[in-house]
Amino acid sequence: MKQISYILRVKKLGTEDSTAWDEPMNEYVENGVTVEEHGKSIIDYFNSTLRPHETARVFVAAIETEKSTKNLKHDWVKVSLVTERGGFDKYKCTMCNATGKRHGLSSGVDIDKKYEKYRFNCPNKKLN
Numbered sequence: 001m002k003q004i005s006y007i008l009r010v011k012k013l014g015t016e017d018s019t020a021w022d023e024p025m026n027e028y029v030e031n032g033v034t035v036e037e038h039g040k041s042i043i044d045y046f047n048s049t050l051r052p053h054e055t056a057r058v059f060v061a062a063i064e065t066e067k068s069t070k071n072l073k074h075d076w077v078k079v080s081l082v083t084e085r086g087g088f089d090k091y092k093c094t095m096c097n098a099t100g101k102r103h104g105l106s107s108g109v110d111i112d113k114k115y116e117k118y119r120f121n122c123p124n125k126k127l128n
């Protein structure tokens, strides 16, 4: 897993690029996934779950933004052998032992309540 931060530029189907808007993205993804691939998968997912009143969206660009170096990020590894009942996988940080859950394919790891204060910052020492 690695963290990617980027701006996803998106527009509605059949409109000019000048009408595009930006969505800031900050996600944990498998190693090797590019921001462009991730952005396109988000749009594909959105379009596959369209409601009747919604218009399909079109990927315009994925612009990588500078990662925050202030906070040390958790190094999540998957600990579930199979997807848990409820459709999530369990993750654990190799540096601090914090645990979290990841739902679906494109969302990030949601840290467990017990470790809430370390949500954005890995203490880089073993927690109990």
Ligand SMILES: [Zn+2]
Binding pocket: 073, 074, 075, 093, 094, 095, 096, 097, 098, 121, 122, 123, 124
């Ligand atoms: Zn950690």
